[in-house]
Amino acid sequence: MPARDGELGQQRAIDAIRFGLRLENGGNNIYVMGRHGSHRHDLAEQLAGEFAAGQPTPDDWCYVNNFAFPERPRTLRFPAGRGASFKRDMAEFIGELRLAIPAAFEGDDYRTQLKAVEAQTQKELEQEWKTLEAKAEARGIGVLQTPTGYVLAPVREGQVLGDEEFSKLPDEEREKVQKSIQELSDELQTRIERMPQLRKKHRERVKELNREVTEAAVGALLQDLKARYADIEQVGMYLDDVQANIIENSQDFHEQESPPIPFLARDPAQSFGQYEVNLLVGHEEGAVAPVVFEANPSYFNLIGKVEHRSEMGNLVTDFRLIRGGALLDANGGVLILDMHRVLTRPFVWDALKQALFAGQVRIESPGETYGFVSTTTLKPEPIPLNIKIIFVGERWLYYLLAAYDSEFSDLFKIAADFDDELPRNEDNVDAFARLVADRVRVLELRPFDRDAVARVVEERARHAEDSERLSTHMRSLEDLLTQANYWARDRDSDTVGAEDVARAIEESVRRQNRSQLKIVDAVRRNSLLIDTEGAVVGQVNGLAVISLGEHRFGHPMRITATTRLGSGKVVDIEREVELGGAIHSKGVMILSAALASRYARDVPMAVQANIVFEQSYGGVEGDSASVAEMSVLISSLSDVPIRQNIAVTGSVNQLGRVQVIGGVNEKIEGFFDVCRERGLDGSHGVVIPRDNVKHLMLREDVVSAVDAGKFNIYAVTTIDEAVNILTGVDAGERGEDGLFPEGSVNRKVEEQLIEYATKRRKFDAESGEDKSFRRSSGRQAQTDGEG
C-alpha cells in the first residue's frame, strides 16, 4: 500500500485541513503552512477534492441587462446546469426575434395600417394648408412657395400684383391687402410653429402601431420561454422586462431609413445584444463542487473584471463584458491560493478580505474602488459568496499576518502546520520506503532496489540534519529520485541502485561546491591561515557554515584572543566593527559572564580581553562559536596552548554547559576536508556538543575516516571537557578547599585573574585613582574595596 503523496508524517496537518473544510464557514478558512516544496499544496488539493465530492453542485450565475439602469447589470441565479440552458434559450429567442420582428413589419397588415396612419397625418397637414390657402384666396392673397419658405402677395385674376399694379389700387384696398397679409402671415407662422407637434403626433401614432405589432410577435415567442422557467420567479420577472423593453423600443428592430451620416446608423445587432445572457459561472448538473487553484491571483483573476471595447475611439462596456474571477469559479467549493502571491499582487489581499467579510463578490475595477479613475463603468450586482479558502504559505508569513493583521485571524482560523520531518523509527522507515515507491511510480522512474531506498532514507536523515529524523520535504526527495534515475540510465541499468543515489548526491554537491573548494584551496595555499598541527596559546579553530542557495558547507575559522590588565571587559571585535550579529554578541556576553562567575567570584575581573575572528570580512552570526571563544580566552589567560589539529563548535551557557548547535555535519566535514588536504594522521578531530551526536549524518568518507581512526569526533558536555581535549591538560575541578588543582588550566586562569586584580589595585593606589577605579569597575570593584 503506497503512502499518498505528501501525507507521510503530516497527520496533524491533514486532520486540521479536514476539520477546517468541514466546519461551517464564518472565518473557518485554512492556512496551510510549511516549507516550500513540501507538497503541502498537492495534499491540500487532494483533501479539498475529497471534501468537494460530497458537496452539492453550486448554482449557476448569469449577468443580464438591467433595462432601467443599464450601468447596474442584474444577476440571475439558476440551479446547476440551467444557467447554460437559459443562455442558449435566450440566444435562440434572439435569433427568432431577428426574423419575427422584421417579418411582422414587412407584412401586408403592417403596411396597410402604416399607410392609414400616414394618410391620416397627410390629411391633417393638407387640411391645415388648404384652410389657410382658402382663407388667403378669399382675401385675394396668394401663397407663393420658395425653396425655403413662403411669400404672401396680392393676387388678382391669377396674377401676382407688382408694385405698379398695386399702387393703382384704391388706398382702402391697399390697406386691406396689407392688413390681410399681416394677419395671414401671423396665422401661417403659427401653423408652421405647430408643425413639430403634428410630426410628433405622427411619430406617436407610428410608434403605437409598432408597439402593437411587436407585442403580437414577441408575446408568442416569449410564452414558451416563460413557461420553461416558471419555477424561477426572478427569471419570470426578467422575461417580463425583456418583453416590455422590446415593445418599447420596437423601432430599433426593423429597417430604418439610413441616417445622413453613416456611422450614426443604429446597429440592430446591438439592439438584440441587450437580451443576451452573460453566463458567469456555469456547472453541469450533478457535477461535484469546484476546487480551484488560482496560480496567478491578480486582482482581475481573483475578483473578476469589467472589460471594455473600443467604439469610435471611446471605451464602452456593458453587462456582456463582465468577467468572473477565481472566487466565483470556486463559489460553493474550495479555492486554493498561494499566500505569498496574494500578498505581492496589488490590491488583492484587501479585496479578498472585503469579499470574505461581506460574503459577496462585487466586480469592480480597483481603480474605481480606490478612486484612481473617474471613467464611468458598470456597477454589477454583487454575487453571494459561499466558499472555503485554503492559503498555502510559509510559516513566517502566517505568524507575521497573525501578529500584524487582526482581520487575518478573523478569517483564517484554522492553521494546518506541515512538519518538515518525522521520527526515524521502523514504522516510518517502512512508510518512507513505500512513499519512495509511490513517487517512483508517479514520476515514471526506474525501480529503486532495496539498497537504493536505504541510501535515500540515509540522505533524508542527512537532509533533516538529524540521524533520528527523516526529512519530509518532497521536492528535494523528488529531485534526488529523479537525478538518481538519471545516473542509472546513464550506466544503462534497468534499476536504480545505491551507487546511483550516491552519485546523484555527489554530483549535486559538485555542481554547487565551487566556493567551498576555493576556501579549501585558500587554506592549502596559506591565504586563509588555518593551522592543523602544533599548539598555540590564544588561538583556536572555530567552525562556520555558509549557505549558498541550496548548498551548505562548513569551513574552519581561526579565532584568537588576547588578554591584558584591564577593567573587566571582553571586547568582541566583530561587534565593535558591526560585523557581529545580535545572537553572536549575546554569546560573547554569556561567555564573559561565565568566565567571571567561574574564575573571578572573589576578585575583580581586572582583565581586558579581545576576541577576533581572523580573516573574517563578512558578518558573523550565531552563538555556535562561544565554546571556541571561551576556550581561546582560557588559553590566553592560562597561557596553555590549544591544539591546532582540533576544531571546536558549540555554544556555552553561563554555567559552562555546552549546548546544541546547527549545521554540525557541515562543520565537521569542513574541517575534515582541510585536514585531509594536508594529510590525516589520526590526530585531527572536531569537538562538538554531546547533544549534537544524534544529529550526526556525516558523509561516508568522514565516517570511514573515523572508523579507520584517522579522524576523531569528540562529544563534550561542559567547557572543561572541551578544554581538556583542546589543551591536552586537565581543566581541573574545584576541590573542597575551593581551589582548582595545582597545574590545572582553571587554576592557571584563576591565578592570572588574581594577579591582574592585584596589579590593578596596586596600580590604582599608586596613581591615586582608587575612586575613579571604583566608579568604572562598578559593583565588583566596590565589593573588592570594601573587602
Next chain:
Amino acid sequence: MAKAKHTDRVLIAITEFSPVDVLWRAALRRIGDTQVELLALYFSEDHWQRAASLPFTREISRVSGARMEFTRQRAEQLHSEAIDRARELTRRLAAESNRTFGFEVLSSKDIDRLKHFVAGTGSILIASSPITRLPFFPLISSLDCRIELVELVRAGTAEPTEASDDDN
C-alpha cells in the same frame, strides 16, 4: 383611347416645382427606342419678382416661421437658382439614360418661341397637372400638339394621362 401617331419631338414642361425625374421617365417611356428629339421647356414665371417689388412683402421660413425681407435680388436669385436646378437635374437624367436633350427657358412674353417649340402634330408635351394653372396653358392648349399630364400618385411613381391630342 389615343390613336398611334408619328412623333418627332417630345417636350417636357418644367416649372420651378415640377417633379423633373418623374416627367423625364414618362418622356422616356413615350420615346421608347426611337431617336426623336427631346426638349425640356422651362416655363419661367415672374411672380416672385412681382411680389418682391412690393415693399411690405416678407418671406416666411418653412422651418421656423421667421420672417425675412423679400427683395428683388432675393427673387432674382431664387429664379435663377430654380432654372439652374432644373437644367442640372435634366442633364443628369439625360446622362444616366444616355440621351441628348435641349433646354429652353420661356417666359410669358416668349409667345413666338413657345409656338415654335410646341406647335406641330409631331410634338408631345409631357407635364404635371399643376401646369394647367399657369398662364401659358390656354395658349399651349390652343396649339395642335399632344399633351400628356402626369398624375403624381406618390413619390417615385407616376401614371401618365393623355389630357389632350389633336383630335380634341
